[in-house]
Amino acid sequence: QLVESGGGLVQPGGSLRLSCVASGFTVSNNYMSWVRQAPGKGLEWVSVIYSGTNREYPGHTEYTDSVKGRFTLSRDNSKNTLYLQMNSLRVEDTAIYYCTRGPTGYPNWFAPWGQGTLVTVSS
Amino acid sequence: DIVMTQSPDSLAVSLGERATINCKSSQSVLSSSNNKNYIAWYQQKPGQPPKLLIYWASIRESGVPDRFSGSGSGTDFTLTISSLQTEDVAIYSCQQYYSVPTFGQGTRLEIK
Numbered sequence: 474q475l476v477e478s479g480g481g482l483v484q485p486g487g488s489l490r491l492s493c494v495a496s497g498f499t500v501s502n503n504y505m506s507w508v509r510q511a512p513g514k515g516l517e518w519v520s521v522i523y524s525g526t527n528r529e530y531p532g533h534t535e536y537t538d539s540v541k542g543r544f545t546l547s548r549d550n551s552k553n554t555l556y557l558q559m560n561s562l563r564v565e566d567t568a569i570y571y572c573t574r575g576p577t578g579y580p581n582w583f584a585p586w587g588q589g590t591l592v593t594v595s596s
Numbered sequence: 597d598i599v600m601t602q603s604p605d606s607l608a609v610s611l612g613e614r615a616t617i618n619c620k621s622s623q624s625v626l627s628s629s630n631n632k633n634y635i636a637w638y639q640q641k642p643g644q645p646p647k648l649l650i651y652w653a654s655i656r657e658s659g660v661p662d663r664f665s666g667s668g669s670g671t672d673f674t675l676t677i678s679s680l681q682t683e684d685v686a687i688y689s690c691q692q693y694y695s696v697p698t699f700g701q702g703t704r705l706e707i708k
Contacts, residue, residue, distance in 0.1 A: 506697075516638075516646065516689060516699040537696070571645055580693040582636035584657065586645035 475572045480590030487562050491590055493555040493572030501525040501550040504575040506583060507557050509568035509592075519570070520546045520557065521579050535579075539565075562594045598622050598692050602700035608708040615677040617703045619690035624670045627694070634694035637666055637675045640702075641686045649688075650675065682707065 479491040491507070507519040519540060523533040534546045545558040555572055569589040575581030599622040609615040625634040633653035638646035648657045650666040653673055663678045677684055685707060690700040 508697075515701040516691070518697040518699075535696075575693075580634075580695060580697050582648055582651040582691065582693055583646070583697075584648040586647070589645055 475574070475585060475587035477570065477572050477587045477590040480570065480592045482593045482595065483562055484596050485562060485564055485594055487594070488558070488560045489562065489592060491557040491559065491570055491572075491592070493557075493587060495553050495555070495572075495574075498574070499550075500548050500553050500555055504579040504581060505546075505548070505555050506573050506575060506579070507546065507555075508571045508573055508583065508586075509566075510571070510589075511565075511568040514568075517568075520544060521575070522546045522548060522555070523579060525550075559592070562592075564594050566592060567594045568592060597696055598625065598694065598698050600690055600692055600698050600700040602688075602690060602703045604703060605701070606704040606706065608706045609677075609680045610708045611682065612679050613708075615680050615684070615705055617675045617688050617690075617705070619668075619673045619675070619700050621671045621673075621692050621694075625692045625694035626670050633669050633673070634692055635666070635668070635673050636691045636693065637664075638689045638691065639684075639686045640689065646689065677705075680705075680707070 474496045477493045506521045520536045525531045543561045571589045572587040573583040601620045603618045635653040637650040640646045654666045687702045689702045
């Protein structure tokens with residue numbers, strides 16, 4: 474199970490930190506992603522953090538181009554929690570943000586998904 | 597990035613009838629190394645997160661009813677619901693994981 478929190482209303486240029494607590498599996502041993510869905514739009518992959526057991530790139534992070542340099546994905550192994558630090562937020566970042574897992578690596582299909590947390594960027 | 601295009605955007609089917617949703621990728625997602633198509637399908641009901649239905653283009657996720665099936669290869673894929681049930685009303689999306697993950701725009705399925 475995945476439970477997200479931290480969403481809310483923020484002005485353009487502001488910051489938010491999203492959290493995703495996992496139960497039933499260990500975040501650090503999995504490839505964890507954030508996927509977002511703008512209102513009435515399709516799904517968009519945002520970011521991934523590699524499993525700590527990846528031989529070549531443990532903990533490596535990747536981002537979609539539109540958030541590079543603004544978003545940072547990290548995890549706290551002691552809390553089994555994933556974080557997405559979002560800075561310099563733009564109106565176009567408005568979306569429901571889902572935490573999810575790639576069961577066998579990256580890139581991968583995604584399962585399970587959290588319920589999502591809504592981020593609204595507006596003045 | 598690989599662009600995924602679904603058709604139709606919306607679909608209305610009678611209960612018990614077959615529903616077919618198409619997905620086309622802008623380049624092949626068939627791997628020559630393992631002969632697998634890197635396609636997944638999701639179901640998303642209102643106010644809920646996506647739910648994985650199918651991966652490797654045709655493998656049903658555990659617990660998914662067998663009325664759901666996936667087919668296709670290369671750039672053209674299909675999700676078929678053999679006999680539409682009330683609980684199947686949802687938006688269905690395809691996803692490729694051959695490279696940086698990308699999703700189709702979604703197909704809204706309704707009861708006629």
